[in-house]
Amino acid sequence: PRKYRLGMLEERLVPMGSKARKAKNPIGCLADRCKSGVPINMVWWNRVTENNLQTPNPTASEFIPKGGSSSRLSNVSQSNMSAFSQVFSHPSMGSPATAGLAPGMSLSAGSSPLHSPKITPHTSPAPRRRSHTPNPASYMVPSSASTSVNNPVSQTPSSGQVIQKETVGGTTYFYTDTTPAPLTGMVFPNYHIYPPTAPHVAYMQPKANAPSFFMADELRQELINRHLITMAQIDQADMPAVPTEVDSYHSLFPLEPLPPPNRIQKSSNFGYITSCYKAVNSKDDLPYCLRRIHGFRLVNTKCMVLVDMWKKIQHSNIVTLREVFTTKAFAEPSLVFAYDFHAGGETMMSRHFNDPNADAYFTKRKWGQHDGPLPRQHAGLLPESLIWAYIVQLSSALRTIHTAGLACRVMDPTKILITGKTRLRVNCVGVFDVLTFDNSQNNNPLALMAQYQQADLISLGKVVLALACNSLAGIQRENLQKAMELVTINYSSDLKNLILYLLTDQNRMRSVNDIMPMIGARFYTQLDAAQMRNDVIEEDLAKEVQNGRLFRLLAKLGTINERPEFQKDPTWSETGDRYLLKLFRDHLFHQVTEAGAPWIDLSHIISCLNKLDAGVPEKISLISRDEKSVLVVTYSDLKRCFENTFQELIAAANGQL
DSSP: OOOEEEETTTTEEEETTSOOEEOSOHHHHHHHHHHTTOOOSOEEOOBOOGGGSOOOOTTSGGGSOOTTHHHHHHHHHHSOOOHHHHHTOBTTBSOHHHHTTSTTOOGGGOOOGGGOTTOOTTSOHHHHHHTSOOOGGGGTSOOOOOOOOSOTTTSOOOTTOEEEEEEETTEEEEEEEOOOOOOTTOOOOSSOOOOOOOHHHHTTOOOTTOOSSSOOHHHHHHHHHHHHHHTOOOOTTTOTTSOSEETTEEEEEESSOOOOTTOOOOOTTTSSOEEEEEEEETTTOOEEEEEEEETOOOOOGGGHHHHHHHHTOOOTTBOOEEEEEEEOTTSSOEEEEEEEOOTTOEEHHHHHSOOGGGGGGGSOOOTTOOOOOOOEETBEEOOHHHHHHHHHHHHHHHHHHHHTTOOOOOOSGGGEEEETTTEEEEOSTTHHHHHTOOGGGSSOTTTTHHHHHHHHHHHHHHHHHHHHHTSGGGGSGGGHHHHHHHHHHHSOHHHHHHHHHHHSOOSSOOOGGGGHHHHTTHHHHHHHHHHHHHHHHHHHHHHHTTHHHHHHHHHHHHHHTTOSOBTTBTTGGGSHHHHHHHHHHHHHHOOBOTTSOBOOOHHHHHHHHHHHHHTOSOEEEEEOTTSSOEEEEEHHHHHHHHHHHHHHHHHHHTTOO
């Protein structure tokens, strides 16, 4: 069999021992010869490198731009991509700025600019090099910052800097290459390889059946549930009372059972009938939580000073207030508070105080009836570590609110949201400041904030006591003594002293900072738990971080393979570069064993895709389906064919072909 050599300088097909025969597309020509049944058992792709090429003549005709070709290519690279191309945009693939410097495609190797569709006279080499993935050695080797020079040729490069010269489309570019050389002995993989689990996470004793290459099933299910709740909608025919649009919000979805139209009973917290919705803001297309106050007329807008103060508070344990507005979209005057939406959140009331049997310890017994067994931790009572986790978060939220000169006023189990396992957020902040605004406070709306802050501490003490008793009946006045006895028996003295300090009237003004010594070293326990949780989530993220890139690669490959027709050519996907990609697709997914059974190996698919994306010089054998031809190509050749073909599709989609 003959062997062929691919000359990159003029892109010509050179059969060994014969005269040169030019071909418009040498790779496609060889692929066509193999596909058409020419008896070639083995074709070797020998890339001509810079070392065995003569210095090109700049005055040769191939280096002179010819009529309109360079302008057409520049228009392709500079034009706005359609929405389809934006979906597939990625720094490592499909970008004209990065594709030109793939392994084995050096600009200084003497290739003609006219035959390089990824490079135009309008793309300077310096910005393209800066857009590349940073060299891992740059994190270990210090480098000096490059300085702009007017004449790079006449100046001597500083230590660690080299003046690079590249000619593109007849224009010569000079730039300073500040990329530090790797240290001696440092070797990095030239394509992505999945590392093992970090040891500090592996020794946390995760579940035995936890997947090793994908995120944990529990975390995945939690995220999926949040996405489902975020995208939930209602059938407007079943709920005609819910308007289709309220101010700039649409797609309203009730988060609570809607009150009946003739309801007279008002909310026990705010004194008004309230309802809650999820809605999407048409200005930014983000979901928000709308708290509606039924039948409220805002008569004094000076309370908006307090609303503006609430908008400035950003805290991890507070649901941020975004805006307050009035509306008549519900067929009556209503006041609406817009908050950040946290999908999957439930109130502390529904999480911990929804058991009717929990109040049995505080229920009065009939004559002759004996008391039941005393509740214990992990046997009817919450663990103390969980209570302290709640205390740290609630006190942190109060500290931020009080420092801003405001008061919470909604420290209640029905207004505290729990997301995940132990994450708390104080909800409905700022509602009382608007509903109970007194016209006599026109001169100083913050006059009563000090009293409200003291009430916040008492409310915090009631919440902690209810959690310690696992019952709301424990905070009633007639049950306080019995509740404190229960706390004394089952919990530490620090928790008891904290509850007594918050519930007992003091002769001086108290501050939330006073309870910090009672929390003590437990604060570090919560900090350590949060950081360990962060390590686990980061490790799960690391398992999925490459999935988007691989999906974009497969999506691009799917748009090329088996395309029925392109530019009125029904054989387009079966000829030229596309035929190589078709064989590569078979190499990826259609492998079989010696017995003819399908060979399914996910690691093989991922490894080959990563090598294709990086364009490594490794060679693979692609066998035709009739097994009469074998093509030995490198991943860098496949990458070039892949990118050129996809750019051809993009250009046709944008009407540029």
